[in-house]
Amino acid sequence: MxxxxxxxxxxxxxxxxxxxxxxxxxxxxxxxxxxxxxxxxxxxxxxxxxxxxxxxxxxxxxxxMVASATNGAMAICALRLVERGELDLDAPVATYWPEFAAAGKAEVPVRWLLTHQAGLPHVDPVIAMDDVYRWTPMVEALAAQAPVWEPGTRTATTLIYGWLVGEVLARVTGLNRASSCARRSRSRSASTCTSACRSPKWTVWRHWCWRRRPRRARRRTRWPR
Structure with missing residues (x-):
């Protein structure tokens, strides 16, 4: 070694x-x-x-390269809405995002998006990177997709957590992902959530780290472009 x-x-x-x-x-x-x-x-x-x-x-x-680095921050944004009574973890996702009810997902609760149990570990159609950045094509594909397994029966880390939870936040607040988190989070986590809600999530890791690191440590950091 x-x-x-x-x-x-x-x-x-x-x-x-x-x-x-x-x-x-x-x-x-x-x-x-x-x-x-x-x-x-x-x-x-x-x-x-x-x-x-x-x-x-x-x-x-x-x-x-890092993965799932901002999942926790995205979950904080959702839980702040729960604290305010604006989001019910046990309500069906379709309550807030009606299109999500397609392909047998009508009863999937919000909680299962947060716990990786919704049966959507990936998106089936091939999505061009330009469409990934545009957000809407991704969430439309996920809403139309059938679960890979019966929701609630398995847990598996997903690569599309940010889009699933982020779209619920957008539907609840009527704002885009970044604005929703920034306005709803009134604590030190606000800047974290703002960055975490931008898509795709791997591109914002450097913003998340930058805002959370002590100021004197920022001078040493060189982020990839």
Whole structure:
């Protein structure tokens, strides 16, 4: 295993042990981990290689694809609406998004969108990337699609969580995804939700990180264009 570099604050030594185990046991190739608590950096670790076929070390400036990074932020937006009594997790999605009732989905509750149980782990039609950015073609395809399995019987991570939950937010508030979150969230999570609701979700990870990181740490960050 390549050497793991970095520091951990007292009380966070276990994080380093688990991080190192990801290489020796978990088969990790290259990784970095930074944790901030109360405005202070308590974990800053990096190790491994950029790829199995490379001798180039994985550094703090290595670019890394991430997935599902903003699911939690999107869920916060939905739960804020629940707190205000504007969204019922046990109501059918079709209550707010009538087109979603197609293809046997009339009784699927909002809760199952949040818990990955709606039977829609992906979108069946081939969607051009231009249409992915336009949002509407994606949600129209999902509304028309039949579940891959019987809703409520399985749980599986989806790649279209943002579109499913985001369209419900838009229907409830009458706003687009970003505006809905920004106006409905009146806490520190507001900027997080605003970024998370833009599509597709992987393109907004750098915005989400930027707004959440302590100001003094932003100077070191170079985001991919």
């Amino acid at each position: 390549d050497e793991v570099n970095g520091t951990v604050a007292p009380g966070f030594e276990r994080v380093r042990e688990v991080f190192e185990a990801n290489f020796t046991v978990g088969g990790d190739v290259g990784a970095a981990c930074t944790v901030w608590v109360g405005g202070h950096e308590v974990v800053d670790l990096v190790g491994g290689l950029v790829s199995p076929a490379s001798d180039e070390p994985y550094t703090r400036r290595a670019l890394q």
